[in-house]
Amino acid sequence: MPLLTVNEAIGQAIAEEMRRDSRVLIFGEGTATKHPELVAEFGAARVRNTPLAEGIIAGTAAGAAATGLRPIVDLLFAPFLCFAMDELVNSAGKLRYMSGGQFSFPMVALAMTGGGWTVGAQHNHNLEAWFVHSPGLKVVMPSTPADFKGLMQAAIRDENPVLFFVDLALAFVPGEVPEGEAFVPLGQAAVRREGSDVTLVSYAKTVHTCLQAAETLAEEGVSAEVLDLRTLKPLDTAAILRSVWKTGRLVVVHEASAPCGVGAEVAALVAAEAFAALKAPVVRITGPDAPAPSSYPLEQAFIPQADAITAAARRLVAVDLPVSAPGSAG
Amino acid sequence: MPLLTVNEAIGQAIAEEMRRDSRVLIFGEGTATKHPELVAEFGAARVRNTPLAEGIIAGTAAGAAATGLRPIVDLLFAPFLCFAMDELVNSAGKLRYMSGGQFSFPMVALAMTGGGWTVGAQHNHNLEAWFVHSPGLKVVMPSTPADFKGLMQAAIRDENPVLFFVDLALAFVPGEVPEGEAFVPLGQAAVRREGSDVTLVSYAKTVHTCLQAAETLAEEGVSAEVLDLRTLKPLDTAAILRSVWKTGRLVVVHEASAPCGVGAEVAALVAAEAFAALKAPVVRITGPDAPAPSSYPLEQAFIPQADAITAAARRLVAVDLPVSAPGSAG
Amino acid sequence: MPPTRPLPPSRLLLERMLLIRAYEEKIIAFHEAGPFPHVCTSVGQEAAAAGVVSALGPQDQILTNHRSAGHLLARGADPGRMLAEVMGRITGYCKGKSGTLHISARELGVILTSTIVGGELSLATGAALSREMLGGDGIVACFFGDGAACEGIFHESLNLASVWNLPVLYVCENNQWQAFVHRKETMLGDHIAPRAAAYGIEAVTVDGNDVEAVFEAATAAVAKVRSTRRPFLLEATTYRQRGHMEPHDQSYVDPAEIAAWRAKDPIDRQKARLLDRGDLTPDDLAGMEARARTALDDAAAFASASPFPDPAELTTDVYA
Amino acid sequence: MPPTRPLPPSRLLLERMLLIRAYEEKIIAFHEAGPFPHVCTSVGQEAAAAGVVSALGPQDQILTNHRSAGHLLARGADPGRMLAEVMGRITGYCKGKSGTLHISARELGVILTSTIVGGELSLATGAALSREMLGGDGIVACFFGDGAACEGIFHESLNLASVWNLPVLYVCENNQWQAFVHRKETMLGDHIAPRAAAYGIEAVTVDGNDVEAVFEAATAAVAKVRSTRRPFLLEATTYRQRGHMEPHDQSYVDPAEIAAWRAKDPIDRQKARLLDRGDLTPDDLAGMEARARTALDDAAAFASASPFPDPAELTTDVYA
Ligand SMILES: Cc1ncc(C[n+]2csc(CCOP(=O)(O)OP(=O)(O)O)c2C)c(N)n1
Ligand SMILES: Cc1ncc(C[n+]2csc(CCOP(=O)(O)OP(=O)(O)O)c2C)c(N)n1
Ligand SMILES: [Mg+2]
Ligand SMILES: [Mg+2]
Numbered sequence A, B: 001m002p003l004l005t006v007n008e009a010i011g012q013a014i015a016e017e018m019r020r021d022s023r024v025l026i027f028g029e030g031t032a033t034k035h036p037e038l039v040a041e042f043g044a045a046r047v048r049n050t051p052l053a054e055g056i057i058a059g060t061a062a063g064a065a066a067t068g069l070r071p072i073v074d075l076l077f078a079p080f081l082c083f084a085m086d087e088l089v090n091s092a093g094k095l096r097y098m099s100g101g102q103f104s105f106p107m108v109a110l111a112m113t114g115g116g117w118t119v120g121a122q123h124n125h126n127l128e129a130w131f132v133h134s135p136g137l138k139v140v141m142p143s144t145p146a147d148f149k150g151l152m153q154a155a156i157r158d159e160n161p162v163l164f165f166v167d168l169a170l171a172f173v174p175g176e177v178p179e180g181e182a183f184v185p186l187g188q189a190a191v192r193r194e195g196s197d198v199t200l201v202s203y204a205k206t207v208h209t210c211l212q213a214a215e216t217l218a219e220e221g222v223s224a225e226v227l228d229l230r231t232l233k234p235l236d237t238a239a240i241l242r243s244v245w246k247t248g249r250l251v252v253v254h255e256a257s258a259p260c261g262v263g264a265e266v267a268a269l270v271a272a273e274a275f276a277a278l279k280a281p282v283v284r285i286t287g288p289d290a291p292a293p294s295s296y297p298l299e300q301a302f303i304p305q306a307d308a309i310t311a312a313a314r315r316l317v318a319v320d321l322p323v324s325a326p327g328s329a330g
Numbered sequence C, D: 001m002p003p004t005r006p007l008p009p010s011r012l013l014l015e016r017m018l019l020i021r022a023y024e025e026k027i028i029a030f031h032e033a034g035p036f037p038h039v040c041t042s043v044g045q046e047a048a049a050a051g052v053v054s055a056l057g058p059q060d061q062i063l064t065n066h067r068s069a070g071h072l073l074a075r076g077a078d079p080g081r082m083l084a085e086v087m088g089r090i091t092g093y094c095k096g097k098s099g100t101l102h103i104s105a106r107e108l109g110v111i112l113t114s115t116i117v118g119g120e121l122s123l124a125t126g127a128a129l130s131r132e133m134l135g136g137d138g139i140v141a142c143f144f145g146d147g148a149a150c151e152g153i154f155h156e157s158l159n160l161a162s163v164w165n166l167p168v169l170y171v172c173e174n175n176q177w178q179a180f181v182h183r184k185e186t187m188l189g190d191h192i193a194p195r196a197a198a199y200g201i202e203a204v205t206v207d208g209n210d211v212e213a214v215f216e217a218a219t220a221a222v223a224k225v226r227s228t229r230r231p232f233l234l235e236a237t238t239y240r241q242r243g244h245m246e247p248h249d250q251s252y253v254d255p256a257e258i259a260a261w262r263a264k265d266p267i268d269r270q271k272a273r274l275l276d277r278g279d280l281t282p283d284d285l286a287g288m289e290a291r292a293r294t295a296l297d298d299a300a301a302f303a304s305a306s307p308f309p310d311p312a313e314l315t316t317d318v319y320a
Helices: A006-020 A036-042 A054-066 A078-093 A128-132 A145-157 A205-219 A237-247 A262-273 A296-302 A306-318 B006-020 B036-042 B054-066 B078-093 B128-132 B145-157 B205-219 B237-247 B262-273 B296-302 B306-318 C010-033 C046-053 C069-074 C079-086 C119-134 C152-163 C193-199 C211-228 C255-262 C266-277 C282-305 C311-315 D010-033 D046-053 D069-074 D079-086 D119-134 D152-163 D193-199 D211-228 D255-262 D266-277 D282-305 D311-315
Strands: A003-005 A024-028 A047-049 A070-077 A107-113 A138-140 A161-167 A174-176 A190-193 A198-202 A224-228 A231-233 A250-257 A283-287 B003-005 B024-028 B047-049 B070-077 B107-113 B138-140 B161-167 B174-176 B190-193 B198-202 B224-228 B231-233 B250-257 B283-287 C061-065 C110-114 C140-145 C168-174 C202-207 C232-237 D061-065 D110-114 D140-145 D168-174 D202-207 D232-237
Touching: A003 A006, A003 A145, A006 A024, A006 A036, A006 A145, A024 A054, A036 A047, A054 A070, A054 A078, A054 A107, A054 C110, A054 C119, A054 C152, A070 A078, A078 A107, A078 A128, A078 A161, A078 B078, A078 C119, A107 A145, A128 A138, A128 A161, A128 A231, A128 A262, A138 A145, A145 A161, A145 A174, A190 A205, A198 A205, A198 A237, A198 A306, A205 A224, A205 A250, A205 A306, A224 A237, A237 A262, A250 A262, A250 A306, A262 A283, A262 B262, A262 B283, A283 A306, A283 B262, A296 D311, B003 B006, B003 B145, B006 B024, B006 B036, B006 B145, B024 B054, B036 B047, B054 B070, B054 B078, B054 B107, B054 D110, B054 D119, B054 D152, B070 B078, B078 B107, B078 B128, B078 B161, B078 D119, B107 B145, B128 B138, B128 B161, B128 B231, B128 B262, B138 B145, B145 B161, B145 B174, B190 B205, B198 B205, B198 B237, B198 B306, B205 B224, B205 B250, B205 B306, B224 B237, B237 B262, B250 B262, B250 B306, B262 B283, B283 B306, B296 C311, C010 C046, C010 C069, C010 C079, C010 C211, C010 C266, C010 C282, C046 C069, C046 C140, C046 C168, C046 C211, C046 C232, C046 C266, C061 C069, C061 C119, C069 C079, C069 C110, C079 C282, C110 C119, C119 C140, C119 C152, C119 C168, C152 C168, C152 C193, C152 D152, C168 C211, C193 C202, C193 C232, C193 D193, C202 C211, C211 C232, C211 C266, C266 C282, D010 D046, D010 D069, D010 D079, D010 D211, D010 D266, D010 D282, D046 D069, D046 D140, D046 D168, D046 D211, D046 D232, D046 D266, D061 D069, D061 D119, D069 D079, D069 D110, D079 D282, D110 D119, D119 D140, D119 D152, D119 D168, D152 D168, D152 D193, D168 D211, D193 D202, D193 D232, D202 D211, D211 D232, D211 D266, D266 D282
Parallel strands: A024 A047, A024 A070, A070 A107, A107 A161, A138 A161, A198 A224, A198 A250, A250 A283, B024 B047, B024 B070, B070 B107, B107 B161, B138 B161, B198 B224, B198 B250, B250 B283, C061 C110, C061 C140, C140 C168, C168 C232, C202 C232, D061 D110, D061 D140, D140 D168, D168 D232, D202 D232
Antiparallel strands: A003 A174, A138 A231, A190 A224, B003 B174, B138 B231, B190 B224
């Protein structure tokens, strides 16, 4: 299989889908400038630059989706989604329901986020949880070039609005990507490494951090299973529960802040549906509840690191059942 | 103590704070029209109608807060916050940090939400979790007239941006409210009913539903503790953990949808920090992950009801420790 | 798609206005009878709705705002299914899920009634893009208020429609009020139309209480948008004769202003004109009014008798 | 607050422009030397920055956008602390937390450098409201680009400032580009200034590459805002001579356009004018240039030698 970067994989998926379906089009601030190859192949009507106005970019996508087109919009950096929340949440997310099913909104909204480029808090804010919390939307945040391609294909073909997040740190990471059809269904997690002592659940760049941690743990005789959620909504609850039923221990890892994040959702799911399997507390390793700093060492400290994961996993496997008495907690 | 409705209690807190501090002012779409008494007392400069434009209302508040005023803005219904996310999240929430502490943003943003008035999904969307997930903001969502007053006083005096949510169904509910000083510190939950078998954690209108459920449970010999979070950020983690260490069982109840909601956060907290105390799975009772319907019976079905809470509590107290084997789960 | 209709003569315009008024009066009557969902009535603005919608073709699409009964009825919507939606019944256009103020009706080309002020402006460009890219000569009519023109999305929508050459007929019903705030508090100048020039968009202001003038201006505007494939802004100057919503409250409005505008009521005006011209006899008129009332009595009976949705509907239609 | 300065003569304007250019060239040199944080330089736009900021008084406040080095330096900011911020050092204006593109400096009255395009427009009205309500004759200068004028918040900000009579001097640096998109693709017409009329705001367009013309127009505009307590829009027509950000890429730009604008370089122009007039000798000029370069060498040394923040800073300054 050819090696492609994440950015190339996304580009390939978009080009292939545009070839397959003439209703697919893409626009955004600088989209045409940055993709002359798409303009050359599909023409200026289907590959457009827009004025600098995220609200109307997303709104235009929603209106077009409701009336027969299948738009992809590039909204650049996740914090800019703040200017498009009404269009994404109140319109694209709700109007199918509010119309009693008369209209659907097949559209994809792309945004980059995540630490690693020291771009600071107005360009880097991991907002995926907002959209998981909002009805009618789907949310994707892959970790490998092949998944970026396959999930982009799935997102474009889906009849619903899909938020598609690109972790900046992954954009230039190369990996094997199938040519042509690479479809990865929305809503399916992937077991990246099998294990039996502890489950590490993650998505985006921190999947790789989890894999690194799992290596270290393996050297110490701790067998960690690494689950890559890939799609955050719909969440693959079966895969999460299956793994925790096996290992009895859970660490959830993401760069987004903890409060009401995806890790909270996964932890709550497990505390409800796999409680009987749990041998130890559920741990979240996340970015701090602070704006993303720009300064390089601060930004590195912001991103969950492998040693925090291994330390947490070690603590969990050391927990002895039956559980300690209430008084023993801090 | 005099009986006031929630709306009156909020109005009283605002008037008293405006009297106390000449830097406090209030504006919004129709604020001056709806509060002639405030205009009469404080003048047109401090009580203003605005153009219909949530973005600049919130942005003006943030800019004013950074430069010496203490604005309160009424953004009407929570879904309209979607037009003000940049100003609230990227500016008010982040710019203290991004300025290295040079500026602070003492402001209050008011919004109504919640079922009961059949206003439909573009007026009713419980979005508090978004702001809990966002750094630099505080979030308040009270359940009693006295708390609405006391927390509004605290919110206005706080040096940080506070999102203040009013559950529509409570707006005309009367209750005892202290005259003058009624300060309730941000970040403190209230035990509304003591109990020993199960903890019901909630906020806003569903606190009352929990109290109703607790009554029923008491008749059946189940002692439920009801905790009213009041402030969602900062979350009173100590109060939640204290209660769960006592009861060993937790039901979290809110009308907002489950995925990445406040209930997820509370459940995750407990699964991490009070795991050893837990005798049964953690249950969330929430509104469905769907836009809020308008049709009356659908809207009623959308709002968590007492019988769902009692049923959950009954299931939890029936759980036998030690826990069942992995195979036993669905 | 609604059936093609011959260009409506003046009588048809009156008939449509009477139906709209009868609908709003039925809403008011419901409110007077007891608790009923909030509704924003368009009493006083019927000429803008009837005049513009009657100028559209069947291939055209509509997006509108919370004060949309007139646009829907003029487009041929069934008042029974509209009332059913307001009352949250399964027979409503949206199964009762959206309720009052949010009716969409695919078969009529009504894509959206947005109660997010400005929501119609944000989706209209996309609908027009579809019209352009999927062929045909259809255009999109987007109704919004003077208040919506304060939202940033107004600016973004007009600018995009202009630089992308999208066939959107923007129709601003400037009814002088924005919920509880008078327009004068929210803008300098008295009109929205002059703002269009900033985007290179042509605009016209019309007396929104003169249904024939509106129809004529709209017919010209529709033809222009259809042939140029460019946006156009039509501002209809009119007045919201009642409170922002029912139940009615106008305590904050200058009574002299209300009186002055009531004297310019679009329906009275069209009645007088047709009677004057001899295009209508008092008997004709009585018949027309009676038909409108009967239609609404039937509609109300239908809606009231309709069942509520099954609770299982709570979570259907969320995803496609 | 910065110290009051006498009105800058033409030489001082040149001196400020040279300092800005030296700063941007230092950034470029850092980039040429190896990996360095992205920065949006203002090469070619120095006249707009120096001309407007020099017209402000010490009681005035500034909000600006990602291309803010000129505004900060003209206001008297320390280039060492600016570079330290870009490089994420604790000695930076914001302790390195905001990094490149987001410098605020309270002691200079610089409230915000927003990299959310339009963020400066949304906060400027509030800063001006404070100026009005807390007394004094201060005004607020809000710098933004032609791209920001596409955002809805531009519309909302100008409209609110107008109806509330807020003393905001809106300064649009129309540099023909909006990141990777030419202005011509995003608007009809060539200027932002005509949009102001829609809000009842006065506007003037000035040659943004003529620092004396900018200074003169800005002085008049500042005086007007200060006395009328009303907003005013000043548009400076200029050009972004380099790529959107460093590292530099202009592959998508018509070379003829770049060449035409380079020929109008604001610094070359002011140099030539002063030399022509005899207000400056070549030796004076060489001295001025050397001083600017030395200042930047010192600044770079200071920044490079400054420590990074302690990791504990990660979670400080989140709440007050
Ligand atoms: C985004 C948003 N902000 C505020 C409201 C509350 N609201 C509903 S209608 C209205 C006034 C709208 O004025 P206008 O656009 O002139 O329409 P009109 O009601 O006059 O027909 C307001 C403020 C809303 N529904 N949506
Ligand atoms: C809300 C938002 N959208 C998009 C961007 C990405 N971006 C940064 S600068 C820029 C172009 C801004 O153009 P203009 O306002 O003309 O300023 P200039 O860069 O020309 O100085 C864009 C699109 C952003 N930072 N913020
Ligand atoms: Mg109006
Ligand atoms: Mg520009």
